[in-house]
Amino acid sequence: MRGQVGAPGAVGVTEAGEVRTVRRILLDELGTDRSQLHAAAYWKRGSSFEDLDAQNARRYAAALAAGRDLSDPEVLEELALS
DSSP states (O other): OOSOTTOOOEEEEEEHHHHHHHHHIIIIISOOOGGGEEEEEEEOTTOOHHHHHHHHHHHHHHHHHTTOOTTOHHHHHHHHHO
């Protein structure tokens, strides 16, 4: 997790269709500091892991080609949630 050691935080890993809702609840309703949150889709209903791997590879390749910084946590979170 980013942020201060020992600070409270949250990790949300769920189905792709639900991860945005969980992230919004943590940020907006519970007041979790964005720097203490990592939300990622672990799977997508109706897709195989091979399908998801191929989709992720295309998304990350497109981000690199567009000059995006894949070491930036916000870029990585955006890619994970798209």
